[in-house]
Amino acid sequence: xxxRSRVSKVFFPWERRRGLFGVLGRARVRLIAAVVLGLIIVxxxxxxxxxxxxxRSTRATIxxxxxxxxxxxxxxxxxxxxxxxxxxxxGYAREVPIDAWGRPxxxxxxxxRDPHGFDLVSDGPDxxxxxxxxxx
Numbered sequence: 325x326x327x328r329s330r331v332s333k334v335f336f337p338w339e340r341r342r343g344l345f346g347v348l349g350r351a352r353v354r355l356i357a358a359v360v361l362g363l364i365i366v367x368x369x370x371x372x373x374x375x376x377x378x379x380r381s382t383r384a385t386i387x388x389x390x391x392x393x394x395x396x397x398x399x400x401x402x403x404x405x406x407x408x409x410x411x412x413x414x415g416y417a418r419e420v421p422i423d424a425w426g427r428p429x430x431x432x433x434x435x436x437r438d439p440h441g442f443d444l445v446s447d448g449p450d451x452x453x454x455x456x457x458x459x460x
Contacts (some may be wrong), residue, residue: 352429359435374447378424382459389421389429397442404433404442407409425449 392411397404408431411417421429423446432455435443448457 359443374380378449379459381424385421385423386429386444386446386459389417390415392421393442404431406433423447425451427451430454 345453368435389408393405394418396411396414396416405411407429408420412420423429425446425448427447430445430447431442432445433442435441437443443460445454446459447453448455448459450457
């Protein structure tokens, strides 16, 4: 049998690794970087999903409010309610429709798209009236 020769490494104090890689070791730095990157990805996915859930909830609220407004118009010769509070006062809705961000919906009658109908819009997450992220 041939004897294996082992090479031992001896480091003198002036040859030690310095800096972040020397203190933590390269494997630990990679692990920490992977954990931080994973947390960033999880947080970004969560914020995107929260916004999408808000949009879905607001669209469901808009659909329910449209049904209530259509019933109001059918009972009142095609006229729209002046405010969404009228829907609650006359029993067409249980509460004033609000979006997922806690703001009331906007009712435009006659509508901007359909002059014989109505538009019901949420200002979206940023709250700017008729902003770019509005929900219709």
